[in-house]
Amino acid sequence: MTVTAPQTNAAACILRDPCRTSTDPTVCTRLCPHFIAVHGASGTGGRVAAAAIPADYRQVTVANSVARAEQAKAYAIVDAYVATFDRMFSDGPDADRIKSLYLYSREPGTGKTTTAAAIANTYLVRHYIGSLQRNRRPLERPVYFLDVNEWQTLFNRITLSVGDGAKKSVSDEFQRRMDNAMYAPFAVIDDVGVRSATEAFRSYMHAVINHRVTNRLPTVYTSNVPIEELAQVFDARLADRVWDQCAVVPFVGESKRGMRR
């Protein structure tokens, strides 16, 4: 007789590790209100979808990241960093704010985006659980992941779109992403150093980053451009302010892209 395993979402829920009931298949189901809150009733919505973390990186955490062993020094910084996330609930002075990180390697494929997504997922989980513990309603979008390359592609499509309707829908999407990246309490700006950016596109990037640094909103940047060279991408004043608020986390070694995960 074949025994069918109980249908659970255990492997697919980002709350699995911290959740005390995730090993109980009668409780850990798609009907769990917390599963629905973070993944939506369909499993593809909720706060995880609102955060826009790319599908490949949606389940990665700081603890299970494939980059962890190879990038031990970086992860020592990342571990200390995520330990400061409880500050999101304190209204303490500036010194107690959550800082920003700049994940850098000249070499591509070293695990920067993976790590940024892991940090963002960790923030999302902490925000969700910490809010409930304080009897507060978790925000719908505490975290937002801006893929700068995709955002730039949208920007280029605005000019290429034919017809007012098409133009408007692409530019609305561009604007939506911009607003999310500006206002989310915590954001990833993935590939901040894109060198091919036009002056016009750069001004939008500038607006997003300027708003975040001015309001001291914690941000994880990933980049293949050394932070000292950011002044060539943005103006020197903004680059200085990014530098001011950031700890640089170097990623070492050669590209791991294409390796089995």
Ligand SMILES: Nc1ncnc2c1ncn2[C@@H]1O[C@H](COP(=O)(O)OP(=O)(O)OP(=O)(O)O)[C@@H](O)[C@H]1O
């Ligand atoms: N140490 C590792 N071991 C195995 N696979 C890894 C490791 N680091 C990264 N990867 C894999 O390599 C691929 C590229 O990783 P990721 O996108 O995080 O790199 P990146 O540093 O952001 O690259 P880029 O500079 O091109 O943006 C991913 O599929 C990831 O899972």
Ligand SMILES: [Mg+2]
């Ligand atoms: Mg990357």
